[in-house]
Amino acid sequence: MPAAPVIAAVGCTKIASEHRDCNARDLLADALLDLLADAGMDGLDAVEHGLASYESDHFNMQMTLGAILHDTIGMTPKPGLRIEGGGATGALALRTAWAHIQSGLCDSILVYGVEKNGRGVSSRTANQLFALSADVDWETAIGGTYTGFYAAMMRAHMAQYGTREEHFAHVAARNRGNAAFNPIAQKPMDISIEDVLRSRPVAEPYKLLDCSLLSDGAACILLASEAWAREHVPAFEARPPIFFTGTGCGTDTMRLGDRYPHITNFRAKQQAAQAAYAMADIGDPLREIDVAELYDSYSGVEIQAVEDLGWVARGNGGAAVADGAFDLDGALPVNTSGGLLGRGAPVGATGILQAMEVAQQLWGLADQRRQVAGAKRGLTDTHAGIASISVVNIFERHD
């Protein structure tokens, strides 16, 4: 297999509850200009391929948005495609881009993710639209919501392993605190575990502050072969190269009930992680990974993730999280960006934002208050629904 692709450059918008002055194509324009500045490039003439990453035609009231985005940034008539995989869309897009480079189909591919999930529709409409991404016949029709499905899983985890509300409240408070050190973050908050526990119930045991954000935003990453990056990206030589060394994907049944008796954790994530570790030659992930962005769509999901990624034994995630193992000064800092809870979650851009945070960390360019000193290897964990699709991507700095 040829050498792994490199992250040649990154760019994004600020993440916000609403960019009232931007539609989806305007957001992409801003993210792209940010990427060009990062790359030191004055255009995309040399870039061979585009890849659009967005989840929802409904939120934009626009189908084939991928073609419009491709057109917006002048990528025609070069090849392009759109990838969709629910919440995992951005990470699946990067995985697909990885395959484009590895296969030799191209040496450079721009992955651009955009979503306007903010206030373009009411929160009720947003919930109805997201509910359409559950099984419409059996889960949506009865009044189920994703918050409810996740909550029912966490209740099972609590019943099985003794996980407590204080454990996942720790995640909600910590990630929003981390967001204070990230200038693009949507909603940094200085809150206590008590504040989380006292926030109003949404879908028990989850409360308002356990829930992630609806966001507007865009992000892009230029992925390339190392040789292409050296030739075409002026900024590339100035920083240590970051290689995209592992990618894993797993899936699970759409409906939680069909997974019985495995309803406390994410099998798809276990599979994705093992595949990514094997590819990146990682034997002891807790020791060999320095920084990670985990998919904290709800606070408790991070607890399930540290178990499913194989970092702590099943059932010990709550205690490990509450002990601070994954805080900025912990053994393996996670969600240094603030995560979906604090930075925000424009769905199609989320997985790209996660990889971008890992890149900033590996380059040593993150705000020093959130920078993990000497980080050399980072991981992103991204999933769709209640992990019907799960993607784990691994990035490494080579000095």
Place this chain on the structure above:
Amino acid sequence: MSDKVSNLIDITERESAADDIWTDFRPIERITLELAQRYHYSLGKQSRFFIELQNRRFFATACGSCGRVCAPPRPLCPACLQPTNWRELTGEGRLETWSTLHFSPGTNADVAALQTPYVLAYVLLDGADTLFPHVLRAEGESLRRGMRVRVAYNEGPVSHPIHLMVFVLA
């Protein structure tokens, strides 16, 4: 403001920061758009489940090859890739997990009529191998894992046939 656009929300001048490159692209206009669709929606090979609810009977599918009993039904066994058969269950079972929802998405008229909070329950029906999700008519605080529950039927009319049933405590 203009009265020439019937669905206008607002036209806003936005203050530009010193480094704003888009100063030539103000103000910003917002309008409302609506999109309502009506679907002639087939319930497909799951249909008998919904039709039998009208007869106050609860059906699952059973695979003749591996024996797995699925509720909700699966016309094709995903393990054996063979057509399954309908099998009637008693409609009684036990509560495995749940969440008390304080926010209703108002997905259809029956969901919109649910008073919040309501309980989203996952029930292991006697004779089934999977959990069936539905609303459980009960107070969230009173619930315990393993409690016995049963299907209760109603006469409708409903906006979606899944609402011809609900779970209640046995």
